[in-house]
Amino acid sequence: VLAEASAVLFNLETVGFVSLLTIGFDLWKQQRFARNLAKDINQKYKNY
Incomplete structure (x- = not known):
């Protein structure tokens, strides 16, 4: 569960x-x- 949560957090950070x-x-x-x-x-103004 912890690995999945950290993967989701990592994806959010990347996005x-x-x-x-x-x-x-x-x-x-x-x-x-x-x-x-x-x-x-x-x-243009300098040229005029």
Whole structure:
């Protein structure tokens, strides 16, 4: 019973870790996109 419980806990931890990684990656992509967009806008305004 103990082994089964620890296996379930391990699975939950793994799922939580993976979902955290996924959320972090999504946030990173959004931030990178926003930064690139800001750079593009700054460069366009400098050119004019």
